[in-house]
Every structure is written in structure tokens, then in C-alpha cells.
Amino acid sequence: MQSILPLPTQPVKPGTSTGQQFWPSDTSAGTHKTIDSFSPADGQLIARVHVSTRSDYDRVVETAQSAFADWRLVPAPRRGEIVRQMGEQFRRYKRELGTLVSYEMGKSLQEGLGEVQEIIDICDFAVGQSRQLYGLSMHSERPAHRMMEQYHPLGIVGIISAFNFPVAVWSWNAMLAWVCGDVCVWKPSEKTPLTALACQQIITEVLRNNDVPEGVSCIVTGGRDVGEWLARDPRVALVSATGSTKMGKAVAEAVAGRLGRSLLELGGNNAIIVSEHADLDLAIPAIVFGAVGTAGQRCTTTRRIIVQERVYDDVKERLKKAYAQLRIGNPLDESFHVGPVIDRQAVSAYQATIAEIRESGGRFVVEPGLVEGLGFESGCYVKPCIAEAENSWPAVQRETFAPILYMLKFTTLDDAIAQQNGVPQGLSSAIFTLNMREAERFLAVSGSDCGIANVNIGTSGAEIGGAFGGEKETGGGRESGSDAWKAYMRRQTNTINYGTTMPLAQGITFEL
Numbered sequence: 001m002q003s004i005l006p007l008p009t010q011p012v013k014p015g016t017s018t019g020q021q022f023w024p025s026d027t028s029a030g031t032h033k034t035i036d037s038f039s040p041a042d043g044q045l046i047a048r049v050h051v052s053t054r055s056d057y058d059r060v061v062e063t064a065q066s067a068f069a070d071w072r073l074v075p076a077p078r079r080g081e082i083v084r085q086m087g088e089q090f091r092r093y094k095r096e097l098g099t100l101v102s103y104e105m106g107k108s109l110q111e112g113l114g115e116v117q118e119i120i121d122i123c124d125f126a127v128g129q130s131r132q133l134y135g136l137s138m139h140s141e142r143p144a145h146r147m148m149e150q151y152h153p154l155g156i157v158g159i160i161s162a163f164n165f166p167v168a169v170w171s172w173n174a175m176l177a178w179v180c181g182d183v184c185v186w187k188p189s190e191k192t193p194l195t196a197l198a199c200q201q202i203i204t205e206v207l208r209n210n211d212v213p214e215g216v217s218c219i220v221t222g223g224r225d226v227g228e229w230l231a232r233d234p235r236v237a238l239v240s241a242t243g244s245t246k247m248g249k250a251v252a253e254a255v256a257g258r259l260g261r262s263l264l265e266l267g268g269n270n271a272i273i274v275s276e277h278a279d280l281d282l283a284i285p286a287i288v289f290g291a292v293g294t295a296g297q298r299c300t301t302t303r304r305i306i307v308q309e310r311v312y313d314d315v316k317e318r319l320k321k322a323y324a325q326l327r328i329g330n331p332l333d334e335s336f337h338v339g340p341v342i343d344r345q346a347v348s349a350y351q352a353t354i355a356e357i358r359e360s361g362g363r364f365v366v367e368p369g370l371v372e373g374l375g376f377e378s379g380c381y382v383k384p385c386i387a388e389a390e391n392s393w394p395a396v397q398r399e400t401f402a403p404i405l406y407m408l409k410f411t412t413l414d415d416a417i418a419q420q421n422g423v424p425q426g427l428s429s430a431i432f433t434l435n436m437r438e439a440e441r442f443l444a445v446s447g448s449d450c451g452i453a454n455v456n457i458g459t460s461g462a463e464i465g466g467a468f469g470g471e472k473e474t475g476g477g478r479e480s481g482s483d484a485w486k487a488y489m490r491r492q493t494n495t496i497n498y499g500t501t502m503p504l505a506q507g508i509t510f511e512l
């Protein structure tokens with residue numbers, strides 16, 4: 001593997017920073033534990049990164065606090081201008097960062113580049129947003145009174161991100177938080193720390209050139225305990241967490257225990273309904289990309305297809321043919337469609353779920369298995385597979401982060417919608433149909449219960465312009481587009497009396 005960025009040769013150190021501290025010069029590793037980052041593509045150790053100690057963490061949060069005092073005073077459009085410059089940097093380093101994402105995380109190079117494109121897109125979005133942090137004005141019930149609301153920055157935003165979108169999800173949070181006047185403390189996944197440090201490095205020049213105070217962009221690294229420090233810390237106004245439902249519940253409880261704010265984007269169990277009125281030429285590629293893209297490790301991955309009985313066999317045959325064409329291999333080689341899963345633990349989860357499906361009586365239409373031999377030494381390559389299953393089986397009810405697709409059958413659309421909604425999660429959903437009544441029924445109040453519901457588009461690959469997130473065990477948070485920015489600000493209602501009397505609301509009189 002040729003070096004993509006100059007990969008560090010000594011443990012790298014996160015921190016407060018405008019980023020200057022973390023590249024390889026630091027040698028004080030002795031007192032720090034390190035995280036080893038291995039590439040699932042070839043099993044190579046690509047970096048050692050310091051784990052933040054509690055005192056590192058406290059120093060970072062203190063620096064972030066003092067940065068907030070200054071940053072909130074910078075006019076929002078000016079903050080937007082700084083984010084615009086960051087977008088330019090990500091354009092400049094798109095190939096390098098996309099390649100590093102692909103190498104450290106294992107998604108295909110195309111998808112690594114796509115992820116960086118999401119950063120660029122959210123930067124553009126945030127620039128516009130920086131001039132649109134609108135509050136409403138209201139007509140007061142009292143004479144000579146004016147009412148309005150304003151949005152003010154919150155303070156420190158803690159960002160806990162997952163390995164599967166190691167950089168894009170940070171950017172959805174950070175870019176909006178920054179234009180809103182907040183400062184960010186990012187805890188990246190311990191499986192992908194290097195991509196996080198690379199992002200910090202990429203924006204350093206912009207932070208420096210604009211004299212942005214030290215502490216506006218911070219990174220802390222480590223595992224669960226570091227996440228807990230953020231969740232329990234009353235200095236952190238908002239904790240935005242992306243990852244498993246288990247992790248989200250722990251974060252939500254800890255943050256709620258101090259009445260802080262959390263924004264949760266957790267597991268999905270996304271289904272595509274394929275109607276007898278579907279255009280299968282559209283449906284099949286959408287299903288395949290949704291199920292095998294990022295080796296089944298997106299929270300929007302298509303995990304279930306619910307197929308009308310009249311087209312069921314046709315869909316099955318077409319999927320078999322499509323899956324037979326899938327090429328599995330090194331994600332950096334663009335001739336392959338499917339890369340590895342993140343690590344051997346993920347391979348074990350894939351295997352355990354497959355065994356469970358077989359025990360329940362599931363039949364595999366496309367067989368699962370490990371891919372071994374030359375080029376697959378990391379032990380992280382698995383075959384995308386399809387099983388005929390029942391919606392009620394425990395394995396089908398949970399999210400296994402792997403390319404396993406379940407085929408379910410339906411007769412009536414009501415039954416299809418009941419199956420689609422009949423899981424604990426509620427992130428993304430889709431219907432393929434050319435029948436307008438079916439499409440509208442799916443989107444109606446009694447249709448999909450998910451945060452994302454699509455027609456003739458798959459479940460994954462959402463654009464940043466919409467609000468991203470879901471219901472039920474997905475956690476209820478909304479990130480990225482639409483009015484998701486409001487989560488990063490505090491709303492203040494103002495009533496101003498410009499008259500000469502003191503009338504009370506609700507018609508109350510209070511004579512002195």
C-alpha cells in the first residue's frame with residue numbers, strides 16, 4: 001500500500017486545536033495509551049493515536065469554553081465565510097481524504113470520495129445558513145409591545161461519531177454548529193481516529209489564517225469512557241451522537257440525567273417495498289446498492305425488501321443475477337464493488353447472524369461466506385448474501401452491520417406497510433411503485449413511520465439538504481439540512497414595551 005498522506009510514524013496526539021499539535025513530532029507517548037488503527041483493506045497498522053486522559057479532556061473542554069466566549073461574538077456571516085474556506089480546503093484535499101477514508105474504514109474509493117463530497121456540500125449549505133438564522137416575530141396582545149424570538153449559540157457541542165461515516169457525520173454537526181456560533185469537541189470512533197485527525201489538519205490553515213481562537217475545533221480520542229465524559233459533562237451543552245442504539249441509550253440517559261440536550265442518530269432497519277407496479281429496472285440497482293454499499297454498514301443500508309407476491313420470483317431471479325456480478329476486493333481498486341467490513345468483530349457478528357437465520361429456517365437465495373486467499377489477508381471480507389426470512393425473527397428485527405439482505409413477501413399494501421413499520425427502528429424506508437395511490441398511501445400519516453420515506457429511490461444515499469434522522473430506536477434527532485440547525489442554538493423569546501403604560505398579559509390588572 002502506497003502512502004496516501006504522509007502517514008505518521010509516531011503516535012499522533014489530538015487536542016484543542018487549530019491542529020498544530022497532532023502531527024508526528026510529539027514523543028511523549030510514554031504516558032499515554034494508544035489506539036492502533038488497522039486498515040481492514042489489508043490488515044496493516046496505519047497509525048497509533050494517543051488516547052485522551054481525563055486531564056487532557058478537561059484541558060480541551062476548558063480551552064473550548066474560553067474559545068466560545070470569543071467565537072459567539074463573531075458575526076454569523078463571518079463564521080460562514082470561515083466555513084466556506086473550509087469547504088475550499090476539502091475540495092482541495094478531496095482525493096487524499098477520500099482515499100484515507102477508504103483505506104482506514106474500508107469503504108470503496110468512490111464512496112470515500114462521496115463522503116468527502118458530503119462535507120463539501122454541508123459547508124456550502126452552512127455558508128447560506130449563516131445568513132438565515134431566522135427567528136419569528138409575533139404580534140403582541142398588548143399595545144405598544146413587540147414580540148420576537150432570537151437564536152443564540154449554545155456553547156460546546158460534543159460530537160460522537162461512528163466508524164462507518166468517519167468524517168461526513170462530524171461535518172454535518174460541526175459546520176452547522178460553527179455557523180451557529182458554537183464550538184466543537186469531537187470524539188471520533190476509536191476504529192477510525194486517523195481520518196478525524198486528517199480533517200483537523202485540513203482545516204488548520206483556515207483556522208489560523210482567520211485568527212480563530214484556539215479551541216473552536218477540538219478532538220478527544222478514546223473509547224466508551226471518553227464518550228461518557230462528554231455525556232456527563234454539564235459544560236457540554238449538546239451531545240450529538242451517531243452509532244448503535246445501545247450506545248445512544250447510554251448517552252441519552254447520561255445527558256438527560258443532567259438535563260442536557262442530546263441529538264441522536266442511531267440504528268436503522270431499513271426496508272424497500274417492491275410493489276407489483278414497480279419498475280424493476282429502477283428497483284434492482286437501488287436494492288443492490290442499498291444492501292451492499294459500504295459493505296452493509298450504513299445506518300441507511302437496505303436490510304429488508306418486502307416484495308409483492310406476484311413479482312417475488314422475478315425480483316429474486318434478478319437479484320441473484322445482479323449479486324453474481326458483484327466483485328469483492330480492495331476498496332482502493334475501483335474495479336471492485338464491495339470492500340471489507342470494519343474488523344473481525346464485525347465478521348463474527350455477520351457469521352452469528354447467518355447461523356441464527358439458518359436455525360430459524362431461513363433459506364439463502366445468495367449464499368454467505370468469508371472471502372479468503374490472496375488479497376484478503378485482513379480476514380474482513382465477507383460475501384453479500386440474501387436470505388428468505390420472516391419479519392418477526394429476532395435477527396431480522398435487529399441491525400447487523402453487514403451485507404445481509406432479508407427477502408419478505410406481501411399480498412396487500414397494508415400488510416407491506418405493517419411489516420415495514422414492524423421493527424424497533426425508524427430511520428429510512430422506500431417504496432418502488434408507479435402507482436400514484438400506492439406511493440401517496442406510503443407517504444401518508446398511516447404509511448411509513450420512518451424519518452426518511454422515499455418513492456422510487458432506495459433507502460441509502462440521502463442528500464445533505466434534507467433533515468437526516470429517524471424515529472423510535474433511531475433516536476429522533478435530525479442532522480444536516482432543512483432546519484436541523486435549530487438543534488445547535490438556544491431560542492430566546494423577547495417582549496419589548498415601547499409604550500408609556502405597563503399593561504399585563506392575559507388582561508390581569510395589578511393596581512398599586
Ligand code: UN1
Nearest residue numbers: 165298299300460461462
Ligand atoms: C450513516 O450511515 O450514518 O444516506 C449516514 C446515506 C448517507 C449518510 C449515512 N448520506 O446513506
